[in-house]
Amino acid sequence: MEEELKCPVCGSLFREPIILPCSHNVCLPCARTIAVQTPDGEQHLSPPLLLSRGGAAAAPPPDQETAAGAACGGGASANAAGGLGGGGAGGGDHADKLSLYSETDSGYGSYTPSLKSPNGVRVLPMVPAPPGSSAAAARGAACSSLSSSSSSITCPQCHRSASLDHRGLRGFQRNRLLEAIVQRYQQGRGAAPGTSAAAAVAVCQLCDRTPPEPAAALCEQCDVLYCAACQLKCHPSRGPFAKHRLVQPPPPPAPPEAAATPPSAAATPSAGSGCKSPGGAGASAARKFPTCPEHEMENYSMYCVSCRSPVCYLCLEEGRHGKHEVKPLGATWKQHKAQLSQALNGVSDKAKEAKEFLVQLKNILQQIQENGLDYEACLVAQCDALVEALTRQKAKLLTKVTKEREHKLKMVWDQINHCTLKLRQSTGLMEYCLEVTKENDPSGFLQISDALIKRVQVSQEQWVKGALEPKVSAEFDLTLDSEPLLQAIHQLDFIQMKCRVPPVPLLQLETCCTRNNSVTLAWRTPPFTHSPVDGYVLELDDGDGGQFREVYVGKETLCTIDGLHFNSTYNARVKAFSAAGVGPYSKTVVLQTSDVAWFTFDPNSGHRDIILSNDNQTATCSSYDDRVVLGTAAFSKGVHYWELHVDRYDNHPDPAFGVARATVAKDMMLGKDDRAWAMYVDNHRSWFMHCNSHTNRTEGGVCKGATVGVLLDLNKHTLTFFINGQQQGPTAFSHMEGVFMPALSLNRNVQVTLHTGLEVPTNLGRPKLSGN
Numbered sequence: 001m002e003e004e005l006k007c008p009v010c011g012s013l014f015r016e017p018i019i020l021p022c023s024h025n026v027c028l029p030c031a032r033t034i035a036v037q038t039p040d041g042e043q044h045l046s047p048p049l050l051l052s053r054g055g056a057a058a059a060p061p062p063d064q065e066t067a068a069g070a071a072c073g074g075g076a077s078a079n080a081a082g083g084l085g086g087g088g089a090g091g092g093d094h095a096d097k098l099s100l101y102s103e104t105d106s107g108y109g110s111y112t113p114s115l116k117s118p119n120g121v122r123v124l125p126m127v128p129a130p131p132g133s134s135a136a137a138a139r140g141a142a143c144s145s146l147s148s149s150s151s152s153i154t155c156p157q158c159h160r161s162a163s164l165d166h167r168g169l170r171g172f173q174r175n176r177l178l179e180a181i182v183q184r185y186q187q188g189r190g191a192a193p194g195t196s197a198a199a200a201v202a203v204c205q206l207c208d209r210t211p212p213e214p215a216a217a218l219c220e221q222c223d224v225l226y227c228a229a230c231q232l233k234c235h236p237s238r239g240p241f242a243k244h245r246l247v248q249p250p251p252p253p254a255p256p257e258a259a260a261t262p263p264s265a266a267a268t269p270s271a272g273s274g275c276k277s278p279g280g281a282g283a284s285a286a287r288k289f290p291t292c293p294e295h296e297m298e299n300y301s302m303y304c305v306s307c308r309s310p311v312c313y314l315c316l317e318e319g320r321h322g323k324h325e326v327k328p329l330g331a332t333w334k335q336h337k338a339q340l341s342q343a344l345n346g347v348s349d350k351a352k353e354a355k356e357f358l359v360q361l362k363n364i365l366q367q368i369q370e371n372g373l374d375y376e377a378c379l380v381a382q383c384d385a386l387v388e389a390l391t392r393q394k395a396k397l398l399t400k401v402t403k404e405r406e407h408k409l410k411m412v413w414d415q416i417n418h419c420t421l422k423l424r425q426s427t428g429l430m431e432y433c434l435e436v437t438k439e440n441d442p443s444g445f446l447q448i449s450d451a452l453i454k455r456v457q458v459s460q461e462q463w464v465k466g467a468l469e470p471k472v473s474a475e476f477d478l479t480l481d482s483e484p485l486l487q488a489i490h491q492l493d494f495i496q497m498k499c500r501v502p503p504v505p506l507l508q509l510e511t512c513c514t515r516n517n518s519v520t521l522a523w524r525t526p527p528f529t530h531s532p533v534d535g536y537v538l539e540l541d542d543g544d545g546g547q548f549r550e551v552y553v554g555k556e557t558l559c560t561i562d563g564l565h566f567n568s569t570y571n572a573r574v575k576a577f578s579a580a581g582v583g584p585y586s587k588t589v590v591l592q593t594s595d596v597a598w599f600t601f602d603p604n605s606g607h608r609d610i611i612l613s614n615d616n617q618t619a620t621c622s623s624y625d626d627r628v629v630l631g632t633a634a635f636s637k638g639v640h641y642w643e644l645h646v647d648r649y650d651n652h653p654d655p656a657f658g659v660a661r662a663t664v665a666k667d668m669m670l671g672k673d674d675r676a677w678a679m680y681v682d683n684h685r686s687w688f689m690h691c692n693s694h695t696n697r698t699e700g701g702v703c704k705g706a707t708v709g710v711l712l713d714l715n716k717h718t719l720t721f722f723i724n725g726q727q728q729g730p731t732a733f734s735h736m737e738g739v740f741m742p743a744l745s746l747n748r749n750v751q752v753t754l755h756t757g758l759e760v761p762t763n764l765g766r767p768k769l770s771g772n
């Protein structure tokens with residue numbers, strides 16, 4: 001996480017961080033060094049033009065100018081900043097010359113002669129103080145030039161430019177959340193309470209002496225303490241270490257009794273003190289609840305969605321946010337926290353995969369080393385057995401093996417370094433975001449939440465598909481043919497290893513499952529296998545131990561097969577194929593389909609006038625005409641029974657119950673065409689109907705609360721109906737062959753509920769005699 005807490009300009013932990021318009025952060029002292037003045041040619045724009053482009057350019061109030069000068073001066077008095085706000089006319093002249101353009105707006109950018117920070121960012125050189133003037137006055141004059149002339153600042157990370165208004169750098173919001181996290185981080189790195197002052201003295205971490213020498217320097221990049229001798233020996237100021245920043249070792253922590261400062265001492269600043277440092281008494285005290293910068297006596301209460309910033313109620317009544325869309329501060333805070341947490345989950349999963357991937361890469365490194373040595377030994381043995389003419393050729397072959405090994409090692413090391421960098425960045429971002437979510441400052445959180453969410457999403461998108469796969473194989477696909485004639489010695493070279501067929505796929509038993517009459521199978525290739533695979537062949541038997549048949553051919557490793565028999569046992573196996581041939585079969589997995597059928601009405605197969613509810617188990621209709629709806633199951637084997645409960649029965653309609661093909665007509669009563677077999681019934685009697693032929697009229701009808709049972713016996717190829725547990729008439733239909741789906745037709749006067757998963761009842765009543 002430390003990388004997230006370092007300023008991109010100075011490379012040290014943030015001090016008084018401010019938020020730039022691009023959502024990046026920079027130390028306030030560093031911001032002063034990278035701010036630049038725009039050319040004089042742009043300063044001569046007339047005041048009306050400035051007003052039309054960037055808003056009001058009136059002179060800032062004297063108190064604001066004096067505050068800006070004092071803040072930038074770091075302890076200078078108001079008199080030291082008199083050049084900024086001493087005279088009303090002078091301040092107005094400077095304000096009239098302000099340019100509200102950024103460098104990108106003006107079409108060009110200009111920089112004064114600059115230096116480079118440890119991170120390569122351009123910074124302004126320090127302006128020498130005039131003879132006889134104090135350093136505080138020089139800082140005040142420098143800050144006055146930023147505030148009183150047209151200036152801009154360029155983000156050191158994204159290189160976007162932004163103009164400074166009359167408030168100068170103080171116009172940017174202070175990142176209180178980041179400042180608190182930095183302070184907490186610094187406290188966590190300090191010595192534990194109760195440690196003696198002698199034991200807390202920083203010592204060299206690389207000394208061989210006992211006891212170690214006191215530390216003379218701390219490298220911020222290496223995070224290692226060095227004494228003077230070890231620093232010259234182990235960390236010279238040249239080569240890769242030339243850009244590292246060496247600072248004084250941290251002072252020993254104060255004893256516990258000294259840490260507790262009386263309130264009066266903490267509240268009274270010392271004479272001549274300027275701005276308080278982040279680590280001083282002001283930082284140890286409770287943080288002041290943030291207030292609106294435009295209305296200093298008002299706390300934040302709402303969040304402006306248009307401007308993406310917290311506002312107070314006066315901003316809504318009097319300010320420019322009056323017509324903007326606003327939301328409650330607390331609710332928006334919680335919403336953004338939830339979005340950030342959700343994005344962090346994805347990055348956390350990727351970080352876990354990256355760690356596993358690094359272990360895999362290190363194993364590949366070891367295998368490459370071992371395989372490379374084996375190949376070299378084999379090559380030497382073969383070349384030594386040849387005649388003297390092979391000597392020169394042997395050296396060439398050894399060189400090729402070495403180059404191949406070095407190429408593989410380089411590729412893997414490059415991938416390790418790249419993945420490690422990404423992982424470190426993601427881990428640091430995660431830790432930083434977790435610290436941010438611990439904060440209870442809604443306004444501070446919302447200042448940076450959008451940018452953090454975007455960063456987390458971008459970090460997650462970096463782990464694209466294939467990023468966690470090795471780019472090279474640990475195998476050396478080379479072999480030496482040692483039996484050619486001596487005439488072919490000079491043409492001797494490596495030949496590619498003979499292509500191997502794909503390995504045996506591994507069935508993922510924890511993923512394989514059954515549901516009703518469907519089975520789902522999953523498989524994968526063995527790990528550390530680099531033989532190419534073009535596709536897979538899945539085979540299934542007929543459920544009775546018969547011959548296997550192909551049910552799927554393709555590249556996917558997950559397949560679901562529908563339309564199988566209920567209460568049947570299936571055997572499945574899979575094999576892989578490539579251009580080299582077909583690999584062996586996997587182990588056979590045994591899958592059992594359900595004993596009874598669980599299904600509902602199918603909303604995709606019903607007529608558009610059918611209305612389904614109760615998880616598609618209850619059906620009615622919006623039309624006075626009969627409409628058909630089918631079930632989600634299909635039967636071709638076994639014995640199946642289901643019931644339909646009549647929930648509503650008005651005006652003596654004729655609902656029809658039965659089975660049908662998938663292509664049955666949906667806009668007429670069930671049984672009127674040749675693709676449905678049904679019993680339609682009113683409140684007194686029933687009929688069987690198929691191909692619009694009415695047969696076997698039977699006394700006894702249905703009413704509200706009645707139950708209609710349907711028994712489809714595909715072992716005997718018959719269809720039988722029941723009403724309230726009594727068989728309705730004789731066996732309705734025989735010679736039932738093929739695939740059938742449960743079916744129902746009704747109109748708006750009827751509502752029925754489907755009950756499935758029922759075993760075939762054994763106590764059904766005798767059939768009623770038919771009327772004809």
